[in-house]
Amino acid sequence: MxxxxxxxxxxxxxxxxxxxxxxxxxxxxxxxxxxxxxxxxxxxxxLPDFIAGLIEEEDLxxxxxxxxxxxxxxxxxxxxxxxxxxxxxxxxxxxxxxxxxxxxxxxxxxxPRIPELFQLFGDIMMTLKTPSDARLWIQKLSYVDSVLIIGGDLTSLSLTKALLKLGKRVKFILNEDAFWPVPLNEEIYRAVTGRLEQRGIEIVHCRRIRRITQLEENLLEVETDSELIEVGALGAFFGLxxxxxxxxxxxxxxxxxxxxxxxxxxxxxxxxxxxxxxxxxxxxxxxxxxxxxxxxxxxxxxxxxxxxxxxxxxxxxxxxxxxxxxxxxxxxxxxxxx
Ligand SMILES: Cc1cc2nc3c(=O)[nH]c(=O)nc-3n(C[C@H](O)[C@H](O)[C@H](O)COP(=O)(O)OP(=O)(O)OC[C@H]3O[C@@H](n4cnc5c(N)ncnc54)[C@H](O)[C@@H]3O)c2cc1C
Structure with missing residues (x-):
């Protein structure tokens, strides 16, 4: 044979x-x-531990x-x-x-899934799937102090822990894909946003994002229907x-x-x-x-x-x-x- x-x-x-x-x-x-x-x-x-500097790349x-x-x-x-x-x-x-x-x-x-609505901003939005993505985060975080996370799936929660460890300011805009692949319901939403707020993370309560403008290499302006936000980096976390x-x-x-x-x-x-x-x-x-x-x-x-x-x-x-x-x-x- x-x-x-x-x-x-x-x-x-x-x-x-x-x-x-x-x-x-x-x-x-x-x-x-x-x-x-x-x-x-x-x-x-x-990958979040690598970003936080807790492990070496080889350990991945x-x-x-x-x-x-x-x-x-x-x-x-x-x-x-x-x-x-x-x-x-x-x-x-x-x-x-x-x-x-x-x-x-x-x-x-x-x-990483980027919803159609945000695909125009694909180049500005950072994701996290591979060691190369993690290296990009490490590089970016050496220049910026604040990160806005949109979406908020499970991986973004572990990235957030890493960001806090590095002393970064984190804001969240949660949407219906938050916590993917866990289905989002009122109870989970309240429990998790409560816990995030306790850790000093700011939840941006808004219904839609009107505009994202890159003002400088490491400065973005995000206009929502509730507030205008300036951040150093933008993370897109809508599941895989x-x-x-x-x-x-x-x-x-x-x-x-x-x-x-x-x-x-x-x-x-x-x-x-x-x-x-x-x-x-x-x-x-x-x-x-x-x-x-x-x-x-x-x-x-x-x-x-x-x-x-x-x-x-x-x-x-x-x-x-x-x-x-x-x-x-x-x-x-x-x-x-x-
Ligand atoms: C940051 C992060 C944290 C996570 N944490 C958890 C967790 O705590 N618990 C948990 O259960 N899961 C977690 N996951 C999810 C878990 O990693 C995935 O479910 C798992 O890796 C899926 O394995 P897979 O082999 O199906 O695909 P992947 O691990 O995605 O591997 C896909 C492979 O296919 C290759 N490939 C794709 N297209 C092509 C092509 N056209 N040609 C050649 N090669 C190709 C890629 O290069 C890659 O090698 C996490 C994921 C991420 C990104």
Whole structure:
């Protein structure tokens, strides 16, 4: 039998656990992972600690290069997959290289969401997903004393802790995406804003932002319907959305993420999706759910790999753990507090 060629798109927790599970189950196969990021697999939840100066950048990375050699996994960093041809069964990289596969796992995770309303200001608004984003924050914070956070998802709360540690002034404009992926309700809103205010964070109560103007390199003016705010930096925290845009014209079923059945299989044979990029069918709810969360990524990565290697494992999720948040079914039980 010829050696199977498995390709994994991604180098986050879903991709790494998928690669390791594949290697356990298929010692002879050729496994190649692609990541558009130039850095090794990192612990995203530690990015705020890195910004606060509590840890070194090296502490973010959780798998040494030697690990991939030991597992006989080819890791190709800084290589973006721009297309997948499912009829010819190959992935296409941005430098036009074509890489064939017998089995594929898509584990491209999520990317920071900037709502349409704010997309014009995308260049001014800072986000936090990768070590490069964290380096940008560190650089910016060496010049500015105040930060306005708009949106206010869970990651922004841990960034806020880091900002306070650095002695920065923090203002918040919360919107309906606050605390994503936890659904926002009155009770949570009051509890969290109360706690933020106790820590000296100013909540800007407004219904809309009218204007954002960059006055100087490190000075922004934000006009809301209730007040005019001057800040040094602006953080946009509206949760993460599946990073699957490059797959839109491949024939894969895509809604918010890559649609997969309860076995994480797409409509193409031997093609699976796992982690934050997947939208998973629930046979009881007869609908698809997504989640953003570390444990989710690991569990789904392992299930996808096992099934690609011949198992028939079903994702087990209690229907009561799936909630509707902003019109999207979300499994919030996967979010692990680190
Ligand atoms: C600041 C921060 C704090 C967090 N804190 C927590 C927490 O406390 N608890 C928790 O449960 N979760 C937390 N999360 C969320 C958690 O990190 C994610 O849910 C998890 O990383 C998802 O894993 P994943 O493997 O699905 O995707 P990701 O970790 O997003 O990895 C995606 C990978 O795909 C690659 N990729 C994407 N597109 C392409 C392409 N076209 N070609 C090649 N490669 C591509 C990327 O380079 C990356 O390697 C946090 C996230 C952030 C950003």
């Amino acid at each position: 010829s050696v199977k060629r498995f390709v994994i798109i991604g180098n986050g927790p879903a991709a790494n656990h998928a690669a390791e599970a594949l290697r356990e189950k298929s010692s002879e196969s050729k496994i190649t992972m692609f990541s558009k990021d130039p850095f090794r697999s990192y612990r995203a939840h530690l 990375y959780n798998r040494p290069y030697a690990h991939y050699n030991e597992m006989d996994i080819t890791l190709r960093l800084g290589q973006r997959v721009v297309n997948v041809d499912f009829s010819k069964r190959n992935v296409i990289l941005d430098h036009k290289e074509v890489v064939p596969f017998d089995g594929l796992i898509i584990a491209t995770g999520g990317k 959305v599946p990073d699957v845009g490059f797959l839109a014209r491949t024939g894969l079923d895509i809604d918010r993420g890559v649609l997969v059945n309860e076995f994480l299989k797409t409509r193409f044979s031997n093609v699976y999706a796992a982690g934050d990029c997947a939208q998973v069918y629930h046979p009881v709810l007869r609908d698809y759910w997504i989640s953003i969360g570390h444990e989710n990524a690991i569990a789904l990565g392992r299930i996808a790999a096992s099934n690609l290697a011949g198992s028939h494992l079903e994702v087990q999720v209690e229907p009561e753990n799936i909630l509707e948040v902003g019109g999207v079914k979300v499994n919030t039980s996967w979010w692990t507090e680190f």
